[in-house]
Amino acid sequence: MKNSSVLLSRSISSLLLILLFSCGAPEAEMTQEEKASDIHSRVLTLDSHADTPLQMGREGFDIGKRNDPHEGGGKIDFPRMKEGGLDAAFFAVFLGQGERHEKAYQTARERAVGIFNLIHQALKDYPEMAGLALTPDDAYRLNEEGRLAIYIGLENGYPIGRDLEWVEKVYDLGARYITLAHNRNNDICDSSTDPDGPEHNGLSEFGAKVVREMNRLGMIVDVSHISDEAFYDVIEVSKAPVAATHSNARALADVPRNMDDDMLLALKENGGVVQVTFVGPFLKEMxxxxxxxxxxxxxxxxxxxxxxxxxxxxxxxxxxxxxxxxxxxRELATVSDLVDHIDYIVDLIGIEHVGIGTDFDGGGALEDCFDVTEIENITLELVERGYTKEEIEKIWSGNFMRVFREAREIAAELAVVEGEKTEILAQI
Ligand SMILES: [Zn+2]
Known part of the structure; x- marks a missing residue:
């Protein structure tokens, strides 16, 4: 009798246990790590700035294979993107600022085209892993297909030289944003870091034409790297919201590459977005x-x-x-330092105007997010600081995609105003 009652009570407890587990743990009982993992896998994650094409030009680097970040293998390749759960990235066609005469522009253009071709070739080599993304919707579609979305941005308007037609040429090659300048002034505008100081006191007359042409094409104007005056000129001229694809808050790291409070408030007014970046000195004093x-x-x-x-x-x-x-x-900053910038920007201008642009392969690396395989640590930190799934989705891609869509909608409106029946309308 005794034995059978023990047996009975044991089977009742087993049944209860089975029932409990088959229902799944309610969200409130998930650990922070489980919650972060769940959110990370469900939201579209987008990095608005990676210099991975610099790696792609290197002997022995294969983007379709897993490379070791500690052995010169860079921060990103397709297998590691997949592993880290990074769904979409803008690869930068980057050109350092050189001399400004016709012959130098010609060289810069040839180089730029060479880098565009490297990206297109990589996507042709590994079509099952990744595809070229040209519109906001492309990232979601490619993601559904189980493929990574690779966008292209031109970092430095240098190859445009003084020829407006080159804006459309880089658009046709796949670029969806242009960072107007890099470390030095160019024909478009002043840089925030030119050792010789300002040349145009902001955006040049030609630069204003470049911004309008980008508006016409539906390209995002990237205000990272440009001087404060140039930033204010751009938001005055641009009909569309702008993006700083890799910049931080100057209040927390006082360098010219970052945005001060007034600039952030102006960015909010403009409807734009600032994408926080991993470069140590832009995060804290090193x-x-x-x-x-x-x-x-x-x-x-x-x-x-x-x-x-x-x-x-x-x-x-x-x-x-x-x-x-x-x-x-280098001494590296941490994920916590990065999220301090997100917190600061959210407190100042709200949740709608911040995102993430790693600058991986261009100087971006964190102690606890050294390469793309570790990006879930950012989601975890956001969860631990109380951000909801909806807010994290905005930070990881929603805000940037809104700016991207608006740039395209404005291009479509401009096309209608000008009476042009372009295919842009159909592509939104
Ligand atoms: Zn940069």
Missing amino acids: EPDPERQAAFDELRERWGDYTELSDEEMAQVREEWQKINQKYP
């Missing part, structure tokens, strides 16, 4: 590292103006750059 600095200064001194170099010489520069990076590793 300890100076004179040996590393001296090694980079020597490299720059020795090679001079990069635009004058052949492709082989450029490859050599990249190799040396990598070696210095490995010999004198």
Whole structure:
């Protein structure tokens, strides 16, 4: 009797246990990690700025294979994007600012086209892993197909030179944003970091034409890197909201590359978005590292103006750059430092105007998000700080996609006003 009652009570408890587990743990009982994982896999994650094409030009780098980030393999490749749950990324066609005359523009254009081709070739080589994305919808479609979405942005309007037609040429090559300038002034506008100071006091007359042409085409104007005056000129001229594809809050890291409170408030007014970035000195004040600095200064001194170099010489520069990076590793900021910037921006201008642009392969790396495989740590930090799934979705892609869509809608309206029946309308 005794034995059978024990048996009975045991089977009742087993039944209860089975019932409990088959119902699944309610959301309230999920750990923060489980909640973050769930959100991370369900929202579209988009990185608005990665310099991965710099890696793609390197001997021995294969974007379709898993590379080791600690052995010069960069921060992103398709297998690691998949592993880290990064669904979409803008690959930058990046050109350092060189001399400004016709011959130099010609060289810059050839280089730019070469980099566009590298990206297109990679997508042709691995169609089952990734596809070219040209519209906001493309990322969601590719994601449904189980493929990564690769967008293209032109970092530095340098190859446009003084020829407005080149804006449409880079659009046709797949670029959906242009970062108007890089570390130095160009014909479009002033840079925030030109050692010689401002040249146009903002956007040049030609630059205003470039912005209008980008509005006509539905391209996003990227205000990262440009001077404060140029930023204000751009939002005055642009009919569409703008994006800073990789910039942070100056209140937390006082460098010219970041945006101060007034700029952030103006960005909110404009309906735009700022995408926080992983570059250490843009996140917090870092300890100076004179040996590393001296090694980079020597490299720059020795090679001079990069635009004058052949492709082989450029490859050599990249190799040396990598070696210095490995010999004198930088002090890195953390995911917590990054999310401090998100918190700050959200407090100041709201949840609708912030996103993420890693600058992976262009100097971006965090201690606890060293390459793309670790990006879920950002989602986890956001969950731990109390952000909801809806808010995290806005940060990871929703806000940037809104700006992208609005840029295209405005282009469609402009086309109607001008009486042009373009296919842009059909593409929104
Ligand atoms: Zn940059």
